[in-house]
Amino acid sequence: MPVIDGITATEIITSELPSVSVILTSVQGDQEFIRKAMKAGARDFLIKPFSNDELIDTIKSVFKSDQRKRQLYTAPTAGAAEGTGTARAKGKKEGEVVTLFATKGGVGKTTVLLNLAVTLSKYGGYKVAVVDFDLQFGDVAIMLNLIPSRNVISLLEEPPPWTSNVVLDYMIPHEQSGIEVLLAPSRPEYAEIVQVEHIEQTLMLLREQYDYILVDTSSMFRNIELSVLDASQQILVVTTLELSAIKDMKLCLDLLANLNYNPDKIRLVLNRGKPNVGGITYEDVQSGLKKEISALIPTEGRICIEAINKGTPFMLNDTSSELAVSFLKLAEIVTGQKVRSSEPAAAKAGGGLFDRFSSIFSGQGGR
Ligand SMILES: Nc1ncnc2c1ncn2[C@@H]1O[C@H](COP(=O)(O)OP(=O)(O)OP(=O)(O)O)[C@@H](O)[C@H]1O
Numbered sequence: 275m276p277v278i279d280g281i282t283a284t285e286i287i288t289s290e291l292p293s294v295s296v297i298l299t300s301v302q303g304d305q306e307f308i309r310k311a312m313k314a315g316a317r318d319f320l321i322k323p324f325s326n327d328e329l330i331d332t333i334k335s336v337f338k339s340d341q342r343k344r345q346l347y348t349a350p351t352a353g354a355a356e357g358t359g360t361a362r363a364k365g366k367k368e369g370e371v372v373t374l375f376a377t378k379g380g381v382g383k384t385t386v387l388l389n390l391a392v393t394l395s396k397y398g399g400y401k402v403a404v405v406d407f408d409l410q411f412g413d414v415a416i417m418l419n420l421i422p423s424r425n426v427i428s429l430l431e432e433p434p435p436w437t438s439n440v441v442l443d444y445m446i447p448h449e450q451s452g453i454e455v456l457l458a459p460s461r462p463e464y465a466e467i468v469q470v471e472h473i474e475q476t477l478m479l480l481r482e483q484y485d486y487i488l489v490d491t492s493s494m495f496r497n498i499e500l501s502v503l504d505a506s507q508q509i510l511v512v513t514t515l516e517l518s519a520i521k522d523m524k525l526c527l528d529l530l531a532n533l534n535y536n537p538d539k540i541r542l543v544l545n546r547g548k549p550n551v552g553g554i555t556y557e558d559v560q561s562g563l564k565k566e567i568s569a570l571i572p573t574e575g576r577i578c579i580e581a582i583n584k585g586t587p588f589m590l591n592d593t594s595s596e597l598a599v600s601f602l603k604l605a606e607i608v609t610g611q612k613v614r615s616s617e618p619a620a621a622k623a624g625g626g627l628f629d630r631f632s633s634i635f636s637g638q639g640g641r
């Protein structure tokens with residue numbers, strides 16, 4: 275093309291006019307070029323020269339597949355805002371999807387996610403959804419002591435088109451904090467029922483209803499996780515001060531850069547970063563990764579484990595410890611606004627530890 279190349283043009287068209295489907299044609303047909311075209315938003319690709327029939331078939335097939343998507347995505351949402359008592363005010367801008375991601379398991383993603391969610395809701399006054407897309411081994415239900423009466427698999431049984439009110443029916447309220455939760459499947463084998471389209475649609479509809487949608491993920495780079503990252507306005511990548519975690523984090527940042535993720539939407543959260551016991555410092559991590567660490571969460575093993583075992587995020591009760599202050603700061607970074615702790619309300623403790631322990635092994639009937 276004379277003025278700009280096809281990939282740049284595709285990027286501009288798909289970001290300015292998301293309902294337009296682009297089919298890119300080029301004499302270049304190497305894998306790298308095709309990958310860039312798809313990343314820019316092209317729906318299909320034809321290598322020149324091509325026949326009239328090939329062109330017509332491609333247009334028809336893209337039209338057909340996008341038509342189905344459009345039916346799902348442009349489902350009537352009228353009335354959504356006034357549909358429930360908890361809906362966001364009409365005319366407010368869409369909410370933000372904030373995803374917690376890590377390349378290594380056990381670094382504290384879910385702990386950070388839930389305490390950030392509680393902070394945003396309880397002290398920031400925001401309307402917050404938590405979505406557990408750690409589809410095989412999601413821990414949100416147990417860490418919030420929620421009865422998993424419904425989850426993402428029950429949502430999938432709803433016939434399309436979905437509206438945001440349909441999705442709201444599957445959110446479980448967490449009364450102590452005000453957050454609302456879409457739970458992961460109850461068993462790992464149900465995880466594969468969830469497809470990329472379901473992820474995209476659910477997050478898009480939740481943005482109509484909540485200020486912040488905090489998404490938990492598994493520590494893998496598959497289509498499911500990439501679709502969550504694509505739909506996110508902010509990505510909080512969590513790591514710890516261990517060499518292996520930092521090595522994985524470097525690989526993760528490189529991969530996200532190769533996939534053209536905007537570096538401004540990626541923030542590093544260093545969990546268990548204080549005190550420094552392993553010889554690697556916060557500064558070492560920053561200079562090794564060549565990226566600023568946005569939040570530093572101190573190590574507080576006893577508080578964190580107790581919170582998990584009680585099913586009560588520590589931010590429900592604590593606003594003054596160093597750990598709590600780090601979450602108030604993280605909430606300010608995420609919102610760009612001041613978040614001040616008000617009078618800490620005493621949270622209702624969950625059931626006794628023994629009851630919670632027994633309930634894990636009593637089995638849940640549904641999906
Ligand atoms: N700041 C912290 N200080 C001390 N311990 C912590 C801290 N954050 C998390 N932990 C502990 O680390 C363990 C793992 O936490 P969590 O389940 O949140 O990690 P995760 O990354 O979500 O794990 P998974 O990959 O299994 O989903 C828990 O025992 C938790 O109590």
Ligand SMILES: [Mg+2]
Nearest residue numbers: 383384408413
């Ligand atoms: Mg987790």
